[in-house]
Amino acid sequence: MARRSGVLEMAVLGLLNEAPMHGYEIRKRLNALFGWSRALSYGSLYPCLKAMLQKGWISEDTTAAGSRRRAKIVYRLTPEGEARFAEHLAEGGPSAWDDDRFGVHFAFFARTDAAVRLRILEGRLRRLEERLERVRAQLERTQERRDAYALELQRYGMESVEREMSWLSRLIASERHRSSSSTSNTTSTQRRGPGTPTHDNGVAT
Amino acid sequence: MARRSGVLEMAVLGLLNEAPMHGYEIRKRLNALFGWSRALSYGSLYPCLKAMLQKGWISEDTTAAGSRRRAKIVYRLTPEGEARFAEHLAEGGPSAWDDDRFGVHFAFFARTDAAVRLRILEGRLRRLEERLERVRAQLERTQERRDAYALELQRYGMESVEREMSWLSRLIASERHRSSSSTSNTTSTQRRGPGTPTHDNGVAT
């Protein structure tokens, strides 16, 4: 009863919601967008697309050019796929600020309701605050037992969390600023991405 | 024929090389040391310990206190386990600067030869340089097609890579400084962790 992830499926839904594409291009775009340390493999992508076809979220459009040519398949969203993606965009609960899923929500924020956006950013920030607190307490208790390198590894880990937190704080501030300056914005899912998320005013931790 | 990872096994070897421990404590220490976003589960740890037992790397020492009590198992390294860990410490090739494995090498740098340490840090830095270059090129080509949030996600990803690079640069500088100031150091696997890796002189990118 896991109901884990489906991150890849949501990412694909998000890309195809912009434009129909074939597998090869989906992979390139996904790698560029998320910058994973290891590029997504075809061994993950194609089985995923197959599963999505079976669920009826996407349809394939085979370019049977001559007749003997190798298939070139363009995938596009079905109405069910669009509905599933809309559901994803509306999800502003704890699962959205999970480590695994936060990225796939953020990536499509331009098509996300402003209120949901803010909820997710704040939730993510709270999650990291909790983590930092736990790690900091732990570190203080066991500090003298660890060698310099182990300590440095833990320190860098903490610093990374702190940096993500200050990044989120900046984003939250600019979200708040924007929503207060423009009279009502809440329901406009279609408003195009705002003029750069003004990361000039640094809310350094 | 994958020969992937075994990160967890190496981490366990590293901990048990310091002192015998039981599973529950291994888990706590590992979580503290690596600060994974999700804590390591028992469902990973115990089967891993079982496999290591079968390979003969560790032995179990059941504290059969009274006779009816639940087993409390203390694991310790066998000579074969020690040999396997020594092999891990000596590994200074590309696999050591891999995303998956770098951490488990760094964590035990205090017991690693200084020359290997430097090789790994430099290899890791080169790896990240390549990645950054690829991402930066990609970003420039496709920038105008992406919305502000997608762009921000990519920017933050790049910045994170740059930060790890400058961290590595600082560590490399302090390694070099140390090895030049102390007359010969190369073979001393036993020299205890140096007095903090002096991260004051910031070689900011």
Next chain:
DNA sequence: GTTAGCATGTAAGGAGTTACATGATTTT
């Protein structure tokens, strides 16, 4: 006396990787 933390495990399954296998098209 009950909650929190210590302690050990198994079964089922998810999500992805590597390695293999094939072929078309574009660039050099």
Next chain:
DNA sequence: AAAATCATGTAACTCCTTACATGCTAAC
């Protein structure tokens, strides 16, 4: 004509997670 890049897929496998199951021990 060779090399790079575009393009699609499968089989076997690895690593890890979730959910379940059990019981002890210290503190409040």
